[in-house]
Amino acid sequence: MATLTVMLLALIVFSSLIIFNVVATSALDSIQEKIDISVYFKTNAPEDEVLRIKRSLEELEEVKSVEYISRDKALEMFKERHLEDATITQAVDELGENPLSASLNIKADDPSKYSLIASYLEHNTLDEYVEKVSYAQNQVVIDRLASIINISRRAGLFLTIILAIVAILVVFNTILLAIYSNREGIEIMRLVGASNMFIRGPYIVEGLIYGIVSAILSMAVILPVIYFISPYLKVFIPSMDLAGYFMDNIFTLFSYQLLFGVGIGIISSLIAIRRYLKA
Amino acid sequence: MINFQDVSNNYNGYQALINVTFKIVPQEFVSIVGRSGAGKSTIVKLLIGEEKPTNGRVTFGHYDVGKLKSGQLPQLRRHIGTIFQDFKLLPTKNVYENVAFALEVAGKPEKEISDFVREVLDLVDLGSKSKNFIRELSGGEKQRVAIARAMVNRPDVVVADEPTGNLDPFNASAIINLLTKINELGTTIILTSHNKDIVNQMGRRVIILENGRIVSDEEKGKYSVL
Numbered sequence: 001m002a003t004l005t006v007m008l009l010a011l012i013v014f015s016s017l018i019i020f021n022v023v024a025t026s027a028l029d030s031i032q033e034k035i036d037i038s039v040y041f042k043t044n045a046p047e048d049e050v051l052r053i054k055r056s057l058e059e060l061e062e063v064k065s066v067e068y069i070s071r072d073k074a075l076e077m078f079k080e081r082h083l084e085d086a087t088i089t090q091a092v093d094e095l096g097e098n099p100l101s102a103s104l105n106i107k108a109d110d111p112s113k114y115s116l117i118a119s120y121l122e123h124n125t126l127d128e129y130v131e132k133v134s135y136a137q138n139q140v141v142i143d144r145l146a147s148i149i150n151i152s153r154r155a156g157l158f159l160t161i162i163l164a165i166v167a168i169l170v171v172f173n174t175i176l177l178a179i180y181s182n183r184e185g186i187e188i189m190r191l192v193g194a195s196n197m198f199i200r201g202p203y204i205v206e207g208l209i210y211g212i213v214s215a216i217l218s219m220a221v222i223l224p225v226i227y228f229i230s231p232y233l234k235v236f237i238p239s240m241d242l243a244g245y246f247m248d249n250i251f252t253l254f255s256y257q258l259l260f261g262v263g264i265g266i267i268s269s270l271i272a273i274r275r276y277l278k279a
Numbered sequence: 280m281i282n283f284q285d286v287s288n289n290y291n292g293y294q295a296l297i298n299v300t301f302k303i304v305p306q307e308f309v310s311i312v313g314r315s316g317a318g319k320s321t322i323v324k325l326l327i328g329e330e331k332p333t334n335g336r337v338t339f340g341h342y343d344v345g346k347l348k349s350g351q352l353p354q355l356r357r358h359i360g361t362i363f364q365d366f367k368l369l370p371t372k373n374v375y376e377n378v379a380f381a382l383e384v385a386g387k388p389e390k391e392i393s394d395f396v397r398e399v400l401d402l403v404d405l406g407s408k409s410k411n412f413i414r415e416l417s418g419g420e421k422q423r424v425a426i427a428r429a430m431v432n433r434p435d436v437v438v439a440d441e442p443t444g445n446l447d448p449f450n451a452s453a454i455i456n457l458l459t460k461i462n463e464l465g466t467t468i469i470l471t472s473h474n475k476d477i478v479n480q481m482g483r484r485v486i487i488l489e490n491g492r493i494v495s496d497e498e499k500g501k502y503s504v505l
Contacts, residue, residue: 188367191327192428193356194384196349277349 003174004214007264010163011218011257017156018253019226019242023233024149026240037106037117037135043071043099045129050102053129057106060120062113067105074100101131164264171210171268175203179272186276196277203273207265215257219250280305280435280467281326286335288321288491295321297491298335303469305435308462310478311471312502313488319471321491323440326469327359328352340435357385360429360437360466364444366421368413368428374400375409378427385432399427403457419450426457436467443477451477475502 041050047070057066069077075098082088092099108114118135179186189199223246230243246253281303288296296318303309311319324330325337328344337344342355368377375396382392400406403423413421422442429437439458443451455470455477462468472478478485478501485500486493 184367185369188369188380189384190352191356191361191367192381192384193353193432195353198384 003170003210004217006163006170007167007210007214007261008217008221010160010167010264011214011261012221013156013163014160014260015218015222015253015257017153017160018256019222019246020156021153022245023237023240023242024153027237028146028149030237030239035114037108037114037121037133039104039106039121039133040131041102041104041129042131043101045102047102049129050104054104057104057117057120060117062108062110062116064107064109066107069103069105071098071100071102074098074103164260167264168268168271171207171265172272174210175206175269175272178206179203179276183276190277199277200270200273203269204266207267207269208262209265211261211263211265212258215254215261218257218261219254280340281469282336282338283322283325284336284338286325286332286337288318288325288330289333294491296325296332299488299491299493300335301486301493301496303436303467305467306462306465308459308468308481308483309470309486310481310483310500310502311469311486311488312473312475312478314473316490317488318491319473319488320440322488323361323438323469323471326438327361328355353384357432358435360426360432360434362422362425362429362437362439362442364441366413366425366445368421368424370413373410373412374405374416374424374427377413377424378431381428381431395431395433396427399431402430402461403427417450418446419453422446422450422454423457426454426461430461430466434466436469437461438469438471440471441473442470443472443474455481478502 039053051068054066054068057063075092078100079089079092106117108117114135118133121130121133121135186199226246227243230241230246233240233242283299283301286296286299287294299318299322311322313319321330325332326339326344328347331345339355340358344355347355369380372380378396378399379392382395387395397406397409400409403426405420405423405427408416408420413424416424422445425442426437426439429439437458442458443454446454451474458468458470459481470478482499484498485495485502487495487500487502
């Protein structure tokens with residue numbers, strides 16, 4: 001029972017690590033998808049200057065697309081967004097002039113290229129026309145998130161390795177006990193000329209059964225948990241359908257678990273029986 | 280067939296055997312005698328590959344026993360039947376199953392196992408007790424099961440390590456008679472014992488060991504405890 005429990009724990013942590021990786025990658029992708037560099041121009045910046053900067057940005061290799069939002073377009077979008085808020089609409093109308101600035105939304109081919117684009121914008125003396133560049137603020141959040149995900153992945157991997165070692169030791173000791181209680185039988189088998197494989201067989205099968213049973217139990221524990229947390233996760237990451245992902249990849253995940261569990265079981269039993277077969 | 284050439288064996292500084300040399304030819308009946316600790320069981324262990332010689336060479340047929348790897352030992356052991364003082368039988372199996380076990384591990388077919396086991400149980404006069412469990416047998420009967428198991432593989436040699444040590448004189452004599460009968464059927468027998476009466480009544484070759492050395496090796500030898 002203790003053997004199965006420890007193997008089950010190791011497998012649950014192992015599976016959680018796989019699922020965490022999927023969720024983390026999806027969260028990072030979803031956030032990275034929303035990243036862009038927005039350059040807001042001063043309200044007095046001439047449109048042809050803005051368009052010149054747009055063209056120069058489009059010539060950069062790192063840039064995927066540059067969207068120009070003119071002052072008029074920005075105002076239109078602003079009004080649309082606040083269509084039902086009469087106070088804001090009225091306030092804008094009373095101003096008599098467009099208070100919004102033109103902007104460029106720049107998307108890179110690869111999220112890692114944003115820093116190059118940002119440095120291009122810094123090194124081309126655009127201060128005369130540019131009000132602000134929004135990249136820096138986003139980058140702090142992205143870097144922090146990436147760092148948290150990275151640390152969590154490492155912690156999960158470390159925990160999996162520790163639990164796998166514990167599981168190997170526990171299975172090893174269980175099988176060693178079984179071997180010890182049958183040591184006379186093993187001695188007789190060796191005396192009558194049983195091959196090493198014949199003697200090992202039952203203990204390898206025992207380790208194999210521990211691996212299979214714990215993999216099945218681990219799936220039985222994880223499945224309801226996935227269905228429970230999936231709707232909550234969708235609130236934070238709308239593009240993430242964890243339950244759907246789990247069901248689509250259930251055989252692959254089960255195969256990984258089976259491989260992990262059976263691997264632990266067989267390795268433990270092989271090590272345990274080895275010393276009895278040396279002579 | 281069996282050759283010990285200048286064999287020495289050392290256990291953590293204790294010399295169990297010192298420069299032991301002897302040969303055993305097919306169909307011989309050889310008794311190896313000596314006090315406890317003289318080195319008798321070490322010779323048995325070296326012959327079945329349970330131990331490796333510290334010096335010298337042990338050969339059995341074409342096998343250089345000391346150089347065999349763990350995976351090659353089962354082949355050697357199928358040519359050697361072993362009998363021990365404590366019987367080494369499986370208590371969870373009955374008489375038939377204990378004897379059949381030696382053939383099962385060798386992967387023999389069911390029909391062959393059945394024929395050979397019945398034949399060998401008749402030889403040791405236990406045909407009527409084939410379904411009895413080991414706990415239901417007397418000491419002499421247990422040793423006869425062990426002899427049947429040793430014989431069922433039709434080995435070239437049977438090694439009996441103190442086979443009468445746990446038996447009363449009547450059963451001890453019956454076991455020696457049975458080993459003699461097996462020898463007459465063509466199987467080489469190596470018997471280790473410290474019982475001088477049993478060894479002396481046979482009038483066969485006797486190798487006497489003392490403190491790990493051979494002190495006498497004679498045809499129709501006699502063993503007298505000094």
